[in-house]
Amino acid sequence: MGGGERKVYTLPEVAEHNSPKDCWLVIFGKVYNVTKFLEDHPGGDDVLLSATGKDATNDFEDVGHSSSAKAMMDEYYVGDIDSSTIPSKVTYTPPKQPHYNQDKTAQFIIKLLQFLIPLVILGLAVGIRFYTKSA
Template sequence: MGKIYTLAEVLTHNSPKDCWLIINGKVFDVTKFLEDHPGGEEVLLASIGKDASVDFEDIGHSTTARAMMDEYCVGEIDVATIPKRVKYTPPKQPHYSQDKTAEFIIRLLQFLVPLAILGLAVAVRFCTKSS
């Protein structure tokens, strides 16, 4: 087992000339790999001082890439120093009781408007026959 680093120690290595990151509980010094990284150095620099495990796994690195990691591994992270992610729970809110008046008015208009149009059409028809 290699050296155990705290998150605070990893965070001190946060520049292109001294770049460390965390992947799957291990600490990597990727400073010498920045220029050779196929995805560009920006990808690694964006992961400085954080747990980049999800980003690393999402990309789908090859077996060769995973084997290369060993030469950059400098130790492991003390997981007790990494803040726990808290799942967001929305605050409790009172049940929304919609005002049924608006719904009633819409239904009433859906009935009355066609009826009014029909009545108007009939009235126009009779008025034009009478003249």
């Protein structure tokens, strides 16, 4: 890159480089060709390959790379990413679920007991009757 000109890539362009023979990553708004580093990566090549086609900054940060690992990245730098081509983060919205109603659970237990207790009493009465007849 002559004259201090930086190459700017779109995410779809970077995403095409997603194989062990050609692997590019986007980290901190910069594009890195890490193909030659795949075999030497301490976390294995699968980790890097799984980070292709997206902004891998969070993946990179979550691991907690050393300062020497960060300094090593300059060697693989090929350009910058056009940030307008990276989809914005979508916030997680939990699915709508009915609110847990403790009263309904209590009502169910009461109805269950209203059914079972008479059965237990009936069973005891029949059992006592047969027990006293046979004795």
